[in-house]
Amino acid sequence: MIRPKIKKSLSDLFPDEKIVVDTVPRGKQGDYSTNLAFLLASKRNDSPINIANEIAPKIKIPAISRIYVEKPGFVNFEIDRNYLLKHIYENELSFNIDNSRRVLIEFVSANPTGPINIVSARAAAVGDSLVRLLNKVGYDAHSEYYVNDTGKQAEMLAISVAQRIREIHGETPEIPENGYHGKYLIPLAEDIAAQGDIKADKLKEYSINYFVENHRKTLSRFGVTFECWSRESDIRAKQYPETALKKLKNTGKTFEQDGAIFFRATDFGDNRDRVLITSDQRSTYLLNDLGYHIHKIERKYNQLINLLGPDHHGQIKGLIGGIEAMGYPAEFIKIIIIQHVSFKKEGKAVSMSKRTGEIFTLDELIDQVPKDVIRFFFLMRSCSQHLDFDIDLALKQTDENPVYYVQYAHARIMSIIKHGLDQGIDISAEPELGLIEQPEEINLAKHIARYDEVLEDAARAFEPFMVTYYLLDLARIFHYFYQKVKVVSEDKGLSRARIFLIQKAAQVFKQGLDILGISCPDKM
RNA sequence: GCGCCUGUAGCUCAAACGGAUAGAGCGGCGGGCUUCGAACCCGCAGGCUGGGGGUUCAAUUCCCUCCAGGCGCGCCA
Numbered sequence: 001m002i003r004p005k006i007k008k009s010l011s012d013l014f015p016d017e018k019i020v021v022d023t024v025p026r027g028k029q030g031d032y033s034t035n036l037a038f039l040l041a042s043k044r045n046d047s048p049i050n051i052a053n054e055i056a057p058k059i060k061i062p063a064i065s066r067i068y069v070e071k072p073g074f075v076n077f078e079i080d081r082n083y084l085l086k087h088i089y090e091n092e093l094s095f096n097i098d099n100s101r102r103v104l105i106e107f108v109s110a111n112p113t114g115p116i117n118i119v120s121a122r123a124a125a126v127g128d129s130l131v132r133l134l135n136k137v138g139y140d141a142h143s144e145y146y147v148n149d150t151g152k153q154a155e156m157l158a159i160s161v162a163q164r165i166r167e168i169h170g171e172t173p174e175i176p177e178n179g180y181h182g183k184y185l186i187p188l189a190e191d192i193a194a195q196g197d198i199k200a201d202k203l204k205e206y207s208i209n210y211f212v213e214n215h216r217k218t219l220s221r222f223g224v225t226f227e228c229w230s231r232e233s234d235i236r237a238k239q240y241p242e243t244a245l246k247k248l249k250n251t252g253k254t255f256e257q258d259g260a261i262f263f264r265a266t267d268f269g270d271n272r273d274r275v276l277i278t279s280d281q282r283s284t285y286l287l288n289d290l291g292y293h294i295h296k297i298e299r300k301y302n303q304l305i306n307l308l309g310p311d312h313h314g315q316i317k318g319l320i321g322g323i324e325a326m327g328y329p330a331e332f333i334k335i336i337i338i339q340h341v342s343f344k345k346e347g348k349a350v351s352m353s354k355r356t357g358e359i360f361t362l363d364e365l366i367d368q369v370p371k372d373v374i375r376f377f378f379l380m381r382s383c384s385q386h387l388d389f390d391i392d393l394a395l396k397q398t399d400e401n402p403v404y405y406v407q408y409a410h411a412r413i414m415s416i417i418k419h420g421l422d423q424g425i426d427i428s429a430e431p432e433l434g435l436i437e438q439p440e441e442i443n444l445a446k447h448i449a450r451y452d453e454v455l456e457d458a459a460r461a462f463e464p465f466m467v468t469y470y471l472l473d474l475a476r477i478f479h480y481f482y483q484k485v486k487v488v489s490e491d492k493g494l495s496r497a498r499i500f501l502i503q504k505a506a507q508v509f510k511q512g513l514d515i516l517g518i519s520c521p522d523k524m
Numbered sequence: 525g526c527g528c529c530u531g532u533a534g535c536u537c538a539a540a541c542g543g544a545u546a547g548a549g550c551g552g553c554g555g556g557c558u559u560c561g562a563a564c565c566c567g568c569a570g571g572c573u574g575g576g577g578g579u580u581c582a583a584u585u586c587c588c589u590c591c592a593g594g595c596g597c598g599c600c601a
Contacts, residue, residue, distance in 0.1 A: 018541095020541070020543085022540090022541095022543080024544085025539095025543095025544060025545085025546095025547095026545095026547085027544095027545075028544065028545095033543090033544085035542095035543065038543075038581070038582080041581070042581075047581085048581070048582095070544070071544080072543090072544075072581075072582080073543095073544095073581085074543075074544065111601075148601065151600085151601065152600070152601075153600085153601060258599080259599090260599050261599095262599090271526075271527070271597080272597085275598090275599045276599095277599085278599040279599060280599080282599085284599070284600085284601090285600070285601050288601095289601095309595090310528075310529065310594080310595050310596075311595060311596060312596085313527080313528050313529085313595080313596065314527075314528085314595095314596050314597060315596095315601095316528095337528080337529080339529065339530080339594090339595090340529085340594060340595060342594080380536095380537075380538095380549095381536095381537070381538095382537095382538090384529070384530090385529090385530080385537080386529070386530055386593090386594065386595095387536095387537095388535095388536070388537095390536085393536090393550095402548095402549065402550095404563055405549085405563075405564090407563085408561080408563050408564075409564095411561075411563090412560090412561055412563095412564085415560075415561055416560050416561085417560095418560090419560045419561095420560075422560095423560085457540060458540095460540085461540060461541095463540085465538095466540080469538065469539095469548090472548075472549085473548090476548085479564055479565065480564095480565070480566090482560085482561095482564075482565085483556095483564075483565045483566085484565090486559080486560070487560060488560050489560090495560095523561095524561090524563070
């Protein structure tokens with residue numbers, strides 16, 4: 001990484017300043033810039049441009065060949081060409097920004113009362129990519145799926161399935177109003193009916209397992225696998241909710257009212273106190289969830305990340321407050337809200353409700369749109385951004401999806417390298433880096449060198465989409481380079497040097513797309 | 525009513541921690557293959573960053589207010 005080297009050199013000169021090193025906008029001199037002169041200006045009561053001119057000559061950094069001062073006071077640094085190429089040549093594209101972090105990322109966790117619908121697809125894409133990204137930068141990150149297999153909705157599922165079985169036997173089904181009316185229960189009911197009678201008390205377990213397996217298969221088609229599937233029934237059987245309740249009671253942050261036990265969540269910034277045990281002595285979702293989080297922490301994780309939909313934001317304060325009250329640092333847990341996706345079809349919004357049975361399943365979407373396209377689409381947006389997904393657009397115009405733009409760049413490179421081999425270029429030979437000097441070549445090299453910086457930024461922000469944008473930029477720069485520079489020519493030494501450069505680009509494409517969970521074919 | 529998110533080009537979106545002339549893709553118009561992959565490249569058009577006020581050397585970014593949209597606000601999960 002070049003950026004931290006600049007920052008360190010500046011910090012050594014001015015240890016008291018909060019120095020920012022940024023990239024330079026297009027069209028300006030230099031590659032990286034600092035705001036240092038602005039910071040000093042207010043303290044010294046002088047103009048930023050004067051200070052910039054004063055400090056610029058004092059800065060000596062091996063990676064930097066030239067320093068420019070730009071109005072109104074930026075100090076810009078140009079990377080030394082030889083340093084840059086050597087840096088790329090020696091960089092193995094693997095690094096550690098923090099190897100002490102053991103991270104558990106819980107995401108999707110859809111209720112096993114029906115097929116996964118496309119609302120969960122965004123969380124699946126982001127969560128899976130986040131696991132890959134964090135592992136790539138040196139964290140020890142793992143994926144987790146929480147199965148809500150107890151409680152009222154599980155009961156309601158069993159009741160609804162029982163009615164569908166009656167229907168198969170020629171009777172009129174009577175699914176309760178708040179039951180599950182979707183036709184997707186019919187294959188399950190047929191499956192059960194074909195096996196003869198399953199006892200009523202086994203119906204719930206069987207149905208839950210059916211959908212858990214269904215979720216696992218669907219997500220696997222989407223390229224998403226979970227290392228751990230935790231079950232609420234297991235958490236309960238191991239008495240984690242009771243443990244959580246005991247811990248909370250010990251802190252004095254609970255109270256009784258109307259026969260129920262409350263958690264004093266308002267002490268932790270919540271807008272109301274939250275029920276832990278209802279007046280009819282059932283544990284609430286919050287208490288079970290707190291128990292579940294004890295279970296996570298007991299597994300030696302020091303960073304828990306939960307991806308939630310925007311409809312869950314109301315429960316964040318209660319959960320974090322509860323974890324804090326139980327004596328764990330609040331920073332242990334990070335909640336990421338993945339904003340709402342609006343699906344549109346034939347120009348109008350698609351409404352989805354599992355209870356009424358109006359759903360568009362993830363399986364149906366994958367049947368029609370390649371998973372690479374779907375994932376890329378979701379990973380082009382920041383999590384905090386609402387997102388419109390036009391299904392017709394995805395179905396009809398997949399060729400225009402930018403994912404192909406990136407994949408094409410990689411395939412093009414592989415084709416050029418093959419061509420080079422056919423022309424007798426020895427790609428095992430040491431490249432003569434000094435031959436790389438065209439502006440388009442240097443620009444490509446500079447962008448390759450930024451890869452690990454982008455990964456660091458994306459990992460610290462928990463935002464895989466930053467990788468997506470980087471890859472689109474790199475593809476654009478490569479395609480332009482291709483237009484201007486002939487890689488394979490009569491000059492074997494030059495050809496070898498240029499192949500080295502595009503090989504590095506290909507490695508970045510491959511690894512970057514892998515972080516996004518998107519394939520990277522050699523031919524298209 | 526309260527809380528969270530959002531408002532940037534015709535459309536979909538960028539612009540990390542406040543920085544330089546607010547950038548891409550799609551769509552529109554005009555160019556470019558005898559040459560390593562045209563799923564590509566180049567150029568043009570298109571913006572009071574929802575309105576107004578404030579803080580700052582500097583605001584798309586922070587604060588206030590108004591307007592518009594989305595999602596929440598159970599002893600449900």
